[in-house]
Amino acid sequence: MNNNDIMAVLGQFVPPHWARDIASSGVVRDTHLAQDTLVLKLVLPFVDYQLDASLRQLDSKLCQVSGAQRVEWQVSVDVATLARANDAQGVAGVRNIIAISSGKGGVGKSTTAVNVALALQKLGARVGILDADVYGPSIPMMLGMMGARPVNDGKTMVPIQAHGLLANSIGFLVNEQDATIWRGPMASKALTQILHETRWGELDYLIVDLPPGTGDIQITISQSVPTTAAVVVTTPQNVALADAVKGISMFRKVNVPVLGVIENMSYHICGQCGHQEALFGEGGGSRVAQKNQVPLLGQLPLNARIGVDMDKGRPTMLVEPDGEIAEQYLTIAARIACGLYFSGKAIPTSLYTRLV
């Protein structure tokens, strides 16, 4: 067996969502023949969705060049730490922080943040979620954890565990009325404290649900969280799209890379006849994405079940894990994870130092 022939086959294949082919992505750790089986060991620095199926397309070619009868793919994940925006110092144990934002309120940013976090987890990552929406923390409700209180030893907090996610929110710590009167610097100070004083353990991705808008408060918070990259959620209405553009430019001003745009409530599917209708116009999200040279990461339907279930603390990813909507969240999560890796610069993952 000639290894160069095998790498040549792998070098011609770019899996969906990837920016480079398998050979030049540096993920191939070992190739060897075990009797009539070609064993290929890959270690991915990001989580992916449905990679196995696409790798299978290479089997016959690989058998041809290696003389093997079958191919065994051994794929595992060790998520890389990517350089943070502005080379900011990281949070102990947290490899990557992804901010989810929206220029406008009520577009489904928190709904998307929770479902994307659960999707990343389903793809094999260790995931946390930080509710930075100081003026309307909705993560406790969306995770079905209203009234929960993180255990506090005076210095650090143990995050709330919900459906396998580690979560913290201002909503777990103070009354909503108290938070809403905070001004920008106080809100961002409180948030920085929560971020650094939570015992996150080891996380591959920490999803941060930012407050909606593009004003001073959002800028201060974006700068006080050592973000790796951001995602902008919008709906297709013109007003929301205009604010999404503002969101993208806000992140660019503070040098935070934007991984792409998610269009929520893109179209409505009639519960009776299945008819699909673009209630708020078509193509808005993709126009914004194209114009600003970022990918459109996905389009989610306006679906009463997403809203009703979420408001009861039952995210769609959990209620219908094998449904069409879950599949869309999984694809979006894979695009985010791949985009983060291929657009960033991997840095050494520092050893987890326990906060004491």
Ligand SMILES: Nc1ncnc2c1ncn2[C@@H]1O[C@H](COP(=O)(O)OP(=O)(O)OP(=O)(O)O)[C@@H](O)[C@H]1O
């Ligand atoms: N795709 C969807 N289909 C139907 N309902 C949705 C969808 N996405 C979100 N919703 C519902 O819309 C409402 C607003 O969603 P959410 O709280 O996630 O928005 P938001 O952008 O985070 O709002 P804000 O930041 O202003 O608090 C919620 O009741 C939620 O359940």
